[in-house]
Amino acid sequence: MTRSRQPNSKHASSKETVAKPAAAKGAVAVSRLAAEVQRAFLPDGVLSKHIQGFSARTSQMQMAQQVSEAIASKSNVVIEAGTGVGKTFAYLIPAILSGKQVIVSTGSKNLQEQLFFKDLPALVAMLGIEPKLALLKGRNNYLCQWRLDKQMSEATHIDARLLDDLLKINQWASTCKDGDIGGLTSVPENSSALPLVVSTKESCIGKRCDFYDACFTRKARSRAMDAKIIVVNHHLFFADSVLKDTGFAELLPDPDVVIFDEAHLLPNICVNYFGQQCSSRTIDDFIQKLLAIYQTELSDTGQLAQFCQRCLAKLSDWHNQLYSCDESDWRLVLGNKALAAASWDLLAELTALQNLLMAHIGRSELLDDIAIKLAELNNKLSVFFNCDNNLAAYSIEFGSRFVVLRISPINIARECQQLFVPETSWIFTSATLQVNRSLIHFAREMGIVDAQQSILDSPFDYPRQAVFCVPRQLGSVTNQQQALKQLVEVCVQAIDAAQGRTFILFTSHKMLEQAALALRTRTQYPLLVQGQAGKQSLLTKFRQLGNAVLLGTSSFWEGVDVRGKLLSCVIIDKLPFVSPDEPLYRARADNVSRQGLDPFTEVSLPQAIIALKQGVGRLIRDEKDRGVLILCDNRIVNRYYGQAFLNSLPPMARTRDLDKALEFLRQIP
Incomplete structure (x- = not known):
């Protein structure tokens, strides 16, 4: 996939614009595709004939027309389609009927599989055409035959339980067609065998592999190259487009059209892929592999074992010092002279190991591969330890045994503009993109210009179906003990009125744990707490x-669909503002301040609005749903910025009287 072409001049600005009218030839193409798409949605169209009770919504037809025009005229469009618009059919039907090669990228594997196994097969059958379809996942979703063979060859040294799972995987591998681990049912999802046998960028040796012709990842790529509609997820799309893929060049073709569903996730995903990261687990893995090579292939090279042991000692010392500090901002960590010295000492030992490996190039293919990758890793560590990019945030994340260093760009617009080349139609859609009735924040953040922007509201009758309550008696949320006490009191009353059937969404794990502890003795209904299970x-x-x-916390704020009477109440503890100490926010805030702008208005507020909309979106999922949303944070009504939140939310009936909200809950059967 060639995505490094420079944008032309019309893509160089971040100013909000509207797509220009198509040229004469384009106009004919627009009208032809648009007319064909429109016929599919008519009362006597294919959807009505095949779907019982189907009735096209005005907003759905509008979206289908906008997508059709963007595809036919090679233009771009950003569409917020509220819950219930039916955006999936609104973009899939134009994509299918266009006859062009289209990549559909989603934010989750669940939606990815729903599109490929359910929606696309149904639609192509209705439309009476048979385009080639392909589902492509990240390489770690596919079995690597070379890694499996290597594990089986070392079976005598493997734990019995692990060996049992490997034998089951080996048996499955002999019969499966695509190598997709998702189809493996004989082994638990959390089996320790799976990380040992899935395809990884680090372990791939490309055409030198004995299993190259049979490789499941290579075959998946081949199917994608030949397909008309390719379904991927955002992580794969950006990993392929930005990082490229070792062993097979790019996995994805150069498409005519790219459609991003759940596009609100893109900014955070882009930050990861346009930045860099390095895990100390990778360092440890390289050293352990080199020790294994010493024991099996190069036992005559005692220096290899000595250098590896020295690196492990320095890595251990570095870890011990890191875990003794409590700081996520890497710049501040390096302000500690002892830690900075330990960092450079580690790199010096790793560089010495790299030089030793170069002296033994050609003696072992595995050693040769690690030598190249260790050199890349050392260069990356040098970048982290120099820490001299003022346009990036440097952070550290602590795991149970290893740390991850991250460099995150504070502005992704320039990189996105180079990625979103004008030869392709780019379509962005989600139920939560607008801030204060404008899409300009999303478009500017993603570097999207010359794009039509459209907000299509949900067809649901929110004033009748939902009540939004900010209880009048609430105190300040900045006093944590007071906030916890008032939250628990509201929750107890709402849970009783709703007869359970409630989501309580939190902005922090600490508040979740404290509330869960308090509620256990205050309610008769079953409590399900994040962390108890997946x-x-x-x-x-x-x-x-x-x-x-x-x-639940952030993972339950989005991608959760519970319809009908099972969910009648959603309670949110407070407005989801990012912590001002978070390194990326701090770096962005400093950058905005240097431009004479307000960090709160430009960065913090828009992010919080999008996050709140995601949480609110859990409540009403269907035109028959009814429910109550309770926000235990009165800043939305007594601070100047509260109106921006309210303008961005669905038009629910509002009240400050908790008793009225509870009465509405009691009336839901």
């Missing part, structure tokens, strides 16, 4: 119980 397990149990209360 996300999908908790949601399944919530649906099965029918009267449960689920407590």
